[in-house]
Amino acid sequence: MKLLRRGGSDDSADHQVPATEDSPAATPDDSASAKATTGKGRPTPKRRDAENRRRGPVAPAPLTTKEAxxxxxxxxxxxxxxxxxxxxxxxxxxxxxxxxxxxAGEEKYLLPRDRGPVRAYVRDIVDSRRNLVGLFMPLALVLIMSMFLGPVVQQYVTLAMFVMMFLMIIEGIYLGRMVNKKARERFPDSTAGGFGLGWYAFVRASQIKKLRAPLPRVGPGDAV
CATH class of the missing domain: 1.10.1220 (Arc Repressor Mutant)
Incomplete structure (x- = not known):
C-alpha cells in the first residue's frame, strides 16, 4: 500500500518499511558495509601476500663454501x-x-669433457684399437720396481722405457691426426677438433681399458 506524502507526491525511493522484531531496520552504515564486502566478507588478498604467508621467507643462497x-x-x-x-x-x-x-654413457651424467657425439665417436675409435700407448701405466710400474734391482738391470729398463716412450709419442701423433680426420668426415658441421680432440684420444688410449670412463661400448677389432 502506497502512502501519500504532503504535496501529493508519490516517491517510492523515500518509502521506508518500519522495523519489526523479525526484520530490523537497515542503517546507512550497514548498507555501505554490505557493498564493501562480497561473498566471504573480507577483501581478497594479493597473490604475493598470500604466497608469502603460505611459503614463508626464502633464505638466500650461500655465498661461500664455509657458509654452505x-x-x-x-x-x-x-x-x-x-x-x-x-x-x-x-x-x-x-x-x-x-x-x-x-x-653407461648417458649424456646427462657425463662430464663436460665427455659430452657430445664427436667425443663419443672418438671414444669408440680408441676402444676399437689395440694401442701401444695403453702400455704406459704398466711400464711406469715396471720402472718403479726396477729401482729396487741392481744398477745393470736399471740401465736396461731405463733404455727400454726411453724407446717405448719414443714409440708412444709417435703413435699419439698418428692417433690424434686419425681421429681428427675421421671426426671431420663423420661430422662435417662440427667445430670440435684440433689438438684438444687429439689429446682427448691420447689420454683415453693411455688408460687401462677396464678403468676407462665412460666404459667402452665396442671391443678391439669391432667396426665403428
Whole structure:
C-alpha cells in the first residue's frame, strides 16, 4: 500500500518499511558495509601476500663454501639420528646411480669433457684399437720396481722405457691426426677438433681399458 506524502507526491525511493522484531531496520552504515564486502566478507588478498604467508621467507643462497657447510651442519643438528642415517644412505644411493649412468654413457651424467657425439665417436675409435700407448701405466710400474734391482738391470729398463716412450709419442701423433680426420668426415658441421680432440684420444688410449670412463661400448677389432 502506497502512502501519500504532503504535496501529493508519490516517491517510492523515500518509502521506508518500519522495523519489526523479525526484520530490523537497515542503517546507512550497514548498507555501505554490505557493498564493501562480497561473498566471504573480507577483501581478497594479493597473490604475493598470500604466497608469502603460505611459503614463508626464502633464505638466500650461500655465498661461500664455509657458509654452505655451516648450513648443512645446522640442518643435521635439527635432524634425529635415524633421519641423518636415512639421508646419508639416500645420498650414497644417488651418487652410485649417477656414477653408474655416467659409466653407461648417458649424456646427462657425463662430464663436460665427455659430452657430445664427436667425443663419443672418438671414444669408440680408441676402444676399437689395440694401442701401444695403453702400455704406459704398466711400464711406469715396471720402472718403479726396477729401482729396487741392481744398477745393470736399471740401465736396461731405463733404455727400454726411453724407446717405448719414443714409440708412444709417435703413435699419439698418428692417433690424434686419425681421429681428427675421421671426426671431420663423420661430422662435417662440427667445430670440435684440433689438438684438444687429439689429446682427448691420447689420454683415453693411455688408460687401462677396464678403468676407462665412460666404459667402452665396442671391443678391439669391432667396426665403428
Amino acid at each position: 657447510r655451516e648450513r648443512r651442519k645446522a640442518a643435521r643438528k635439527s635432524q634425529s639420528k635415524e633421519e641423518r642415517k636415512a639421508a646419508a644412505a639416500q645420498r650414497r644411493a644417488d651418487a652410485s646411480e649417477r656414477r653408474n649412468r655416467m659409466l
